Amino acid sequence: MPPPRVNNPPRNEPTTKDEKGSLTKPIKFLDQDYLELRKNCLINKRRYEDEMFPPDNSSIDPQKTLGLKLDQVKWLRPSEIVKDPQLTVDGVSRFDYSQGSLGNCWFLASVGALTFQRDIVDQVMPTDQSFGKDYAGIFHFKFWRFGKWFDVVIDDKLPTIKRKLIFVHSKTSNEFWPALLEKAYAKVCGSYADMKSGKVSEALKEFTGGVQICYDLKTAPTDLWNLMDRAVNAKALMGCGTLKGETPEQKLPNGIIQGHAYTVTGVFKVTYQGKPVKLVRVLNPWGKGEWIGDWSDKSPLWSKVSQKDQSMCRSLANDGEFWMSMEDFTKSFEDLDICCLRPDFLDGSSECIWTSTCFNGSWDAGTTAGGCINNRDTFWTNPQFRVRISEDSATENILVSLMQKHEDRHRSLNSNYAIGFSVYAIPPEASKI
Known part of the structure; x- marks a missing residue:
């Protein structure tokens, strides 16, 4: 069955530098x-x-x-x-x-x-x-x-x-x-x-026009630190947030603020007692208030790493920035946002080439709002977009990002609706339909 029509047709043409709405012609x-x-x-x-x-x-x-x-x-x-x-x-x-x-x-x-x-x-x-x-x-x-x-x-x-x-x-x-x-x-x-x-991801995207990826730190991939390291080298922007507590912005005994957003400003690996320790550097936007656990500014653990590592990392300034281990990072924060112009870090290769295509669509009551997969009678009416990958293509990854466009200028008056998407492989026999 062919995909249903949507109010705004998909946009497949490549973006030119002088196109209205580009950086050169905003x-x-x-x-x-x-x-x-x-x-x-x-x-x-x-x-x-x-x-x-x-x-x-x-x-x-x-x-x-x-x-x-x-x-x-x-x-x-x-x-x-x-x-x-x-x-x-x-x-x-x-x-x-x-x-x-x-x-x-x-x-x-x-x-x-x-x-x-x-x-x-x-x-x-x-x-x-x-x-x-x-x-x-x-x-x-x-x-x-x-x-x-x-x-x-x-x-x-x-x-x-x-x-x-x-x-x-x-x-x-x-x-x-x-x-x-x-x-x-x-x-x-x-x-x-x-x-x-709000969420860090919102402003990160609006500063860059890049692709944002969010990781739930409770179910984070085992190689997340390596992904973060590659993201830093790819000049990605990163932020993270903590779980909300009963009291807004409550300070925990370890110095972390609940319901608060932070910047991830770097990653580094030090050698401690002959073993590598993966560290994450985090910044509190208040400009003060820091983590006071292991690898914090005054942690005694720093005295057992090389002077070179200390000089590169350690700072005693009360500026809101601090180091912590990857283990403590995943325990203390709820999620991690990575925003990049090109998600090269996913491949672990600087030689990959990414192209982008933007599709516009809408869910309209009675026509294209088919609900989730549980609504089997109407699910097929949801907006559908096809992406073709040629057999001779070097493509290894596809990244899909879904945005919700609001109508009211006042941000606080807009509602965020539960939306999502599913990805399906089209059988060869149906590819020409």
């Missing part, structure tokens, strides 16, 4: 043109103020769920906060910022992973902007959403109370890239409050 979010808006500001000698994400309470917390004293909020430009504002100071680093009064650790854990890849940072935060030449109080950032890149324009007015930034803030007082990046993402989400709670 879609203008809310139809705002950064270059045109900046040009008008410079001609009229005024600083930009964004009408689509205004500096008022509607952009912070329209539903009043954060418990902030909104009557005390003042929106200030960086030049009104410090004398010499800079977008970045000595580049970008995972140690630049600390989380503010917003439960968006999932977003900041993703930012921590982002800072390792300078080329991706330059995609997300274009280099054609600063507080110097042609400054007009306007900035822009690029995010990937459901197969397309968007260019998001913001003004640089930031919410403060008593001249202090309410949300994410840099540890260097005159550095503002973390706060401006967070504001741009808040605009995409609908408001700052719409960023509350």
Whole structure:
């Protein structure tokens, strides 16, 4: 039986660099043109103020769920906060910022992973902007959403109370890239409050346009550390999360925070008492609060490894970053997200070539929403897409990623529905149907 039709036909044509929605030709979010808006500001000698994400309470917390004293909020430009504002100071680093009064650790854990890849940072935060030449109080950032890149324009007015930034803030007082990046993402989400709670994978994908793979650490493959090691070499971005406790963000005796997102910043193998020990390095986006068990900053185990390994790994700074064994990592965290532009690490080979194809479809009541395999009478009506692998192809792996596209701009108002997919081999005799 042929596959049912869907509202949006599958897209098989290859993506070109100049295609609308590509990195080189991103879609203008809310139809705002950064270059045109900046040009008008410079001609009229005024600083930009964004009408689509205004500096008022509607952009912070329209539903009043954060418990902030909104009557005390003042929106200030960086030049009104410090004398010499800079977008970045000595580049970008995972140690630049600390989380503010917003439960968006999932977003900041993703930012921590982002800072390792300078080329991706330059995609997300274009280099054609600063507080110097042609400054007009306007900035822009690029995010990937459901197969397309968007260019998001913001003004640089930031919410403060008593001249202090309410949300994410840099540890260097005159550095503002973390706060401006967070504001741009808040605009995409609908408001700052719409960023509350989420998964690391969400922002990782929207920073990269890459493929995300999630591993349940309770059932993780035995070679997971080796996969992580290959992922690091493939310049993948990684994050992890802990199980929720009875009390939100409760600190356990071992220093780990429950219901919290972290960045995975590296893996390393040391020799301890003649045996190899596989370690994982993790970062708390709060910028403080660390694991205090084996292989933590002050663990006595470090004194029994070589000075070379100590100098490469050990740090006594209270910066939120720490090492732990792979065994403790899988016990302490619930899941691991790996996001990469090309999932080369799955093959363990740098010579593989990956191609991608995007299909668009929908589940519509009464026509293409057939339910799971238990609904045998209607299951076949679900959207179907065929992937052909030629016999002479060198293909060894196929990776399928399913995304759920939301309709409401406000992230917190969207519902995540239970969706999934099944993969079936088509018998040779049915391949021509």
